[in-house]
Amino acid sequence: MTPYSKTAQTAIAAMSLMAEVYHADPPVRLSSQQIAKARNLMQPVVAKVLSALSHAGLVTGSPGPNGGYRLTDLPEKISLLDISVLFDRREDALSCPYGKEWCKDDLKCPLHDQLEELRGGTIRFLEENTLAVFQCDP
Numbered sequence: 001m002t003p004y005s006k007t008a009q010t011a012i013a014a015m016s017l018m019a020e021v022y023h024a025d026p027p028v029r030l031s032s033q034q035i036a037k038a039r040n041l042m043q044p045v046v047a048k049v050l051s052a053l054s055h056a057g058l059v060t061g062s063p064g065p066n067g068g069y070r071l072t073d074l075p076e077k078i079s080l081l082d083i084s085v086l087f088d089r090r091e092d093a094l095s096c097p098y099g100k101e102w103c104k105d106d107l108k109c110p111l112h113d114q115l116e117e118l119r120g121g122t123i124r125f126l127e128e129n130t131l132a133v134f135q136c137d138p
Contacts, residue, residue: 004126008084011049013039015083018059019075019131029061029068049087056086075131084126 004012014035021028032050036043050069053059058078061069071078096103096112103112 008087016134081126
Protein backbone atom coordinates (compact mmCIF):
# COMPACT_ATOMS: atom_id res chain seq x y z
CA MET A 1 0.00 0.00 0.00
CA THR A 2 1.35 3.41 -0.92
CA PRO A 3 0.25 6.83 0.32
CA TYR A 4 -0.43 8.05 -3.21
CA SER A 5 -2.47 7.15 -6.28
CA LYS A 6 -1.58 4.79 -9.13
CA THR A 7 -0.77 7.73 -11.41
CA ALA A 8 1.50 9.28 -8.78
CA GLN A 9 3.15 5.85 -8.37
CA THR A 10 3.87 5.82 -12.11
CA ALA A 11 5.32 9.33 -11.94
CA ILE A 12 7.55 8.44 -8.99
CA ALA A 13 8.65 5.23 -10.71
CA ALA A 14 9.59 7.20 -13.84
CA MET A 15 11.40 9.88 -11.92
CA SER A 16 13.18 7.36 -9.70
CA LEU A 17 14.76 5.84 -12.81
CA MET A 18 15.88 9.29 -13.96
CA ALA A 19 17.34 9.84 -10.47
CA GLU A 20 19.28 6.58 -10.74
CA VAL A 21 21.11 7.85 -13.83
CA TYR A 22 21.18 11.55 -12.92
CA HIS A 23 24.95 11.86 -12.41
CA ALA A 24 25.89 9.81 -15.45
CA ASP A 25 28.44 11.42 -17.74
CA PRO A 26 27.36 12.25 -20.35
CA PRO A 27 23.86 13.03 -19.05
CA VAL A 28 21.36 10.28 -19.83
CA ARG A 29 17.96 11.02 -21.33
CA LEU A 30 15.33 8.30 -21.09
CA SER A 31 12.41 7.81 -23.45
CA SER A 32 8.95 6.92 -22.22
CA GLN A 33 9.47 3.51 -23.81
CA GLN A 34 12.74 2.92 -21.93
CA ILE A 35 11.15 3.98 -18.65
CA ALA A 36 8.07 1.82 -19.23
CA LYS A 37 10.17 -1.22 -20.02
CA ALA A 38 12.58 -0.74 -17.09
CA ARG A 39 9.77 -0.21 -14.58
CA ASN A 40 7.28 -2.66 -16.13
CA LEU A 41 4.71 0.08 -16.79
CA MET A 42 2.35 0.83 -19.65
CA GLN A 43 4.11 3.15 -22.11
CA PRO A 44 1.06 5.34 -22.94
CA VAL A 45 0.56 6.03 -19.21
CA VAL A 46 4.25 6.83 -18.76
CA ALA A 47 4.14 9.20 -21.75
CA LYS A 48 1.14 11.01 -20.31
CA VAL A 49 2.74 11.29 -16.86
CA LEU A 50 6.01 12.57 -18.36
CA SER A 51 4.08 15.25 -20.21
CA ALA A 52 2.51 16.43 -16.94
CA LEU A 53 5.89 16.34 -15.17
CA SER A 54 7.43 18.35 -17.99
CA HIS A 55 4.62 20.89 -17.86
CA ALA A 56 5.21 21.23 -14.10
CA GLY A 57 8.94 21.78 -14.67
CA LEU A 58 10.16 18.66 -12.86
CA VAL A 59 11.58 17.04 -16.00
CA THR A 60 12.76 18.33 -19.32
CA GLY A 61 12.24 16.51 -22.57
CA SER A 62 13.82 16.69 -25.97
CA PRO A 63 12.60 15.02 -29.15
CA GLY A 64 14.59 12.95 -31.60
CA PRO A 65 16.65 9.78 -31.68
CA ASN A 66 18.94 10.96 -28.86
CA GLY A 67 16.11 12.69 -27.03
CA GLY A 68 14.22 11.72 -23.94
CA TYR A 69 13.57 13.01 -20.46
CA ARG A 70 15.74 13.93 -17.52
CA LEU A 71 15.30 15.67 -14.16
CA THR A 72 15.47 19.46 -14.17
CA ASP A 73 16.98 19.62 -10.68
CA LEU A 74 19.14 17.59 -8.33
CA PRO A 75 17.36 14.47 -7.06
CA GLU A 76 17.79 15.63 -3.46
CA LYS A 77 15.80 18.77 -4.26
CA ILE A 78 12.73 16.91 -5.57
CA SER A 79 10.50 15.44 -2.87
CA LEU A 80 7.93 12.72 -3.37
CA LEU A 81 5.37 15.35 -2.37
CA ASP A 82 6.50 17.58 -5.27
CA ILE A 83 5.58 14.71 -7.58
CA SER A 84 2.48 13.25 -5.95
CA VAL A 85 0.76 16.62 -5.48
CA LEU A 86 0.58 16.92 -9.29
CA PHE A 87 -1.58 13.80 -9.51
CA ASP A 88 -3.36 13.56 -6.16
CA ARG A 89 -5.79 16.01 -4.68
CA ARG A 90 -4.51 16.97 -1.27
CA GLU A 91 -7.35 17.48 1.15
CA ASP A 92 -6.94 20.30 3.64
CA ALA A 93 -9.76 18.97 5.80
CA LEU A 94 -10.16 15.44 7.04
CA SER A 95 -13.14 13.61 5.59
CA CYS A 96 -14.86 11.88 8.48
CA PRO A 97 -15.89 8.25 7.88
CA TYR A 98 -19.03 8.92 9.95
CA GLY A 99 -20.32 11.57 7.56
CA LYS A 100 -20.33 15.35 7.18
CA GLU A 101 -22.06 16.10 10.47
CA TRP A 102 -19.33 14.54 12.58
CA CYS A 103 -15.96 16.03 13.52
CA LYS A 104 -17.21 19.59 13.85
CA ASP A 105 -16.25 21.91 16.66
CA ASP A 106 -15.79 19.76 19.79
CA LEU A 107 -17.58 16.68 18.45
CA LYS A 108 -14.99 14.25 17.08
CA CYS A 109 -15.57 10.72 15.81
CA PRO A 110 -13.70 7.83 17.47
CA LEU A 111 -11.22 7.66 14.54
CA HIS A 112 -10.53 11.39 14.20
CA ASP A 113 -7.21 11.62 16.03
CA GLN A 114 -5.81 8.46 14.45
CA LEU A 115 -6.81 9.62 10.95
CA GLU A 116 -5.23 13.04 11.53
CA GLU A 117 -2.04 11.34 12.74
CA LEU A 118 -2.00 9.07 9.68
CA ARG A 119 -2.59 12.02 7.33
CA GLY A 120 0.17 14.05 8.98
CA GLY A 121 2.56 11.12 8.84
CA THR A 122 1.86 10.59 5.16
CA ILE A 123 2.53 14.24 4.34
CA ARG A 124 5.76 14.17 6.38
CA PHE A 125 6.85 10.99 4.59
CA LEU A 126 6.28 12.56 1.17
CA GLU A 127 7.98 15.84 2.17
CA GLU A 128 11.03 14.23 3.79
CA ASN A 129 11.81 11.65 1.11
CA THR A 130 13.43 12.88 -2.07
CA LEU A 131 14.53 11.23 -5.28
CA ALA A 132 18.02 11.03 -3.78
CA VAL A 133 17.03 7.72 -2.16
CA PHE A 134 17.01 6.19 -5.67
CA GLN A 135 20.44 7.41 -6.74
CA CYS A 136 23.21 5.00 -7.51
CA ASP A 137 26.67 5.87 -6.27
CA PRO A 138 28.44 8.04 -8.88
